Amino acid sequence: MKIDCKKIIGAAMVAAWLGAGCAANAAAAEMNPHGAMAADLRTGLNSLFREHVFLAAAATGAALGGRDGEFKAAAGALDGNSIDIAKAIGSVYGAGAEQAFLPLWRRHIGFVVDYTVGVATRDDAKKSKAVNDLVQYTQDFGAFLASANPNLPKDGVANLVKDHVLTLKDVIDAQASGDMSKTFTAIRNAAGHMGMIADPLAAAIVKQFPDRFASR
Amino acid sequence: MQRFWRSGAVLTAVILAGSSALFAHEECDDIPAQKSAASGESAGPRSEPGAAVAIQLFQYQPGRLEISAGATVTWINQDDIRHTVTLGAPENREGAVSLALAGKGATASFTFDRPGDYEYFCERHPSMRGQIHVQ
Numbered sequence: 001m002k003i004d005c006k007k008i009i010g011a012a013m014v015a016a017w018l019g020a021g022c023a024a025n026a027a028a029a030e031m032n033p034h035g036a037m038a039a040d041l042r043t044g045l046n047s048l049f050r051e052h053v054f055l056a057a058a059a060t061g062a063a064l065g066g067r068d069g070e071f072k073a074a075a076g077a078l079d080g081n082s083i084d085i086a087k088a089i090g091s092v093y094g095a096g097a098e099q100a101f102l103p104l105w106r107r108h109i110g111f112v113v114d115y116t117v118g119v120a121t122r123d124d125a126k127k128s129k130a131v132n133d134l135v136q137y138t139q140d141f142g143a144f145l146a147s148a149n150p151n152l153p154k155d156g157v158a159n160l161v162k163d164h165v166l167t168l169k170d171v172i173d174a175q176a177s178g179d180m181s182k183t184f185t186a187i188r189n190a191a192g193h194m195g196m197i198a199d200p201l202a203a204a205i206v207k208q209f210p211d212r213f214a215s216r
Numbered sequence: 217m218q219r220f221w222r223s224g225a226v227l228t229a230v231i232l233a234g235s236s237a238l239f240a241h242e243e244c245d246d247i248p249a250q251k252s253a254a255s256g257e258s259a260g261p262r263s264e265p266g267a268a269v270a271i272q273l274f275q276y277q278p279g280r281l282e283i284s285a286g287a288t289v290t291w292i293n294q295d296d297i298r299h300t301v302t303l304g305a306p307e308n309r310e311g312a313v314s315l316a317l318a319g320k321g322a323t324a325s326f327t328f329d330r331p332g333d334y335e336y337f338c339e340r341h342p343s344m345r346g347q348i349h350v351q
Contacts, residue, residue, distance in 0.1 A: 093273065100274040103343035140274075140341065143297035147273050154296050 037213035042202035048085050049194035055081055056109070056168060057187045060116045061175045082106055092205055093148050104144055108137045108161075112168060119176045131169070138162045151204035160197045167193045266290055266325075269346065271299050271317065276336075276346035283328060285350050290325040293317035299338045301326070306342045314339060 059074035082105050090098025111133045118126030142158030167190035174183040206213045265287055270277045272294040283289065291301050301324055304312035315324035328334065328350040338344035 096275050096277070096279075097273050100343070104274060104341070140297055143295050144274055147295045 038202065038206045041205060041213065042199055044088065045198035045202050046195050048081065048088060049198045050191045051081050052078070052085070053168065053171075053187065053191040053194055056112065057171050057175070057190070060112070060172050061183070063116055064120055064172070064175050078109065079106070082109065089148075092209070097148060101144065104140060108134060108141070108165070111137060112165075112172075115169065116172050119172055131165075134165045135162060138165065145201070149204050149208050151207050152201070156200075157197075160200070163193055164190070164197060268292060270294055271344075274299075274338075274341055274344055276301075276344060279345070280347040280349065282349045282351065285331050286327065286329055287350070288325050288327040289348060290323055291315070291317060293320060293322045296320045298340060299344070300340060301336050301346075302339050303334060303336050305335050305337055305345075306339075 055074060055078040059071055059078050062068075062071035062074050082102065085105060086098045086102035089101045111130050114133070115127055115130035118124070118128075118130055138158040138161040139154070141161045142152075142154040142156070145152045145157045146154035167186070170186040171183065171190050174186045177183075265284070267281055267283050267287060267289050269281060269289060269291045271291055274295060276291070281289065293299055296319060298319060299317045300314050301317070302309070302312050302314040303326075313326070315326060316322075317324050328348060331350045334348040334350065336346050336348070
């Protein structure tokens with residue numbers, strides 16, 4: 001059931017981006033077309049990005065706990081979320097952008113994995129390298145979105161993604177400490193922060209393509 | 217546990233067949249001139265027609281280019297990040313030539329003197345791949 005909901009959310013977002021809204025959306029759009037489509041976009045992005053955090057936390061928690069089967073399942077679901085995010089990007093910027101975005105996005109997950117392995121093995125050098133890689137990655141991610149959308153400044157995006165990295169690092173550190181209260185507080189903080197990426201991204205896309213979001 | 221991390225994190229790209237002997241040093245006489253072009257200096261007049269490849273959204277556009285032998289290809293970086301044009305593939309880099317494009321607006325050129333199929337990629341973003349077919 002949970003998976004079905006995710007699919008519905010993801011599909012709704014992609015459909016909104018493609019301009020294939022449902023009847024309810026169309027009705028709302030007649031009253032406030034720009035606002036309705038923009039809201040769909042913003043909601044869809046928030047759902048995908050927050051799901052990313054929850055699934056990442058599930059994967060890192062399982063890994064640190066040595067629950068291999070659970071980890072594999074969580075990692076698979078996390079990659080499914082990555083694919084959905086890339087498809088959403090592709091629905092706006094084309095198949096080429098989708099294909100370019102997916103490995104870029106997956107790359108930061110790989111660095112998070114590296115950090116988690118460093119924590120699990122108490123390898124400070126590995127942890128430090130992973131953090132450095134993640135910080136460098138934020139520049140790549142900022143450059144990608146700035147290239148896609150002139151309304152998104154590279155450094156601004158990079159800083160927001162850096163905060164995402166740090167909030168996720170807090171989750172992993174809390175999980176490693178075994179403090180469940182601290183862990184779930186960190187997960188909520190990390191998930192909440194994703195709105196600070198999703199909201200300006202949605203706004204920038206609407207600003208870039210006003211006709212696509214105002215015509216229904 | 218680590219094997220699962222690795223398996224969960226690894227991104228595998230499909231790589232086409234390897235590069236050719238043209239990458240050997242003695243067959244790349246024009247490389248110094250092209251590196252000058254990459255740094256913003258003039259590469260000098262060329263008699264062969266040229267072609268351009270844009271680098272935008274972490275893609276080489278077009279991803280596959282067909283040119284005649286002797287033609288010069290110029291890459292233009294439209295992303296605000298450093299990319300490279302590195303001949304070969306990440307898994308097969310022997311003798312590879314790498315042209316750096318420091319940031320937005322940077323250009324680099326390379327002349328393909330011999331027919332063949334050439335692959336290239338970005339060292340910083342290995343998923344970025346391009347192909348040149350030289351007739």
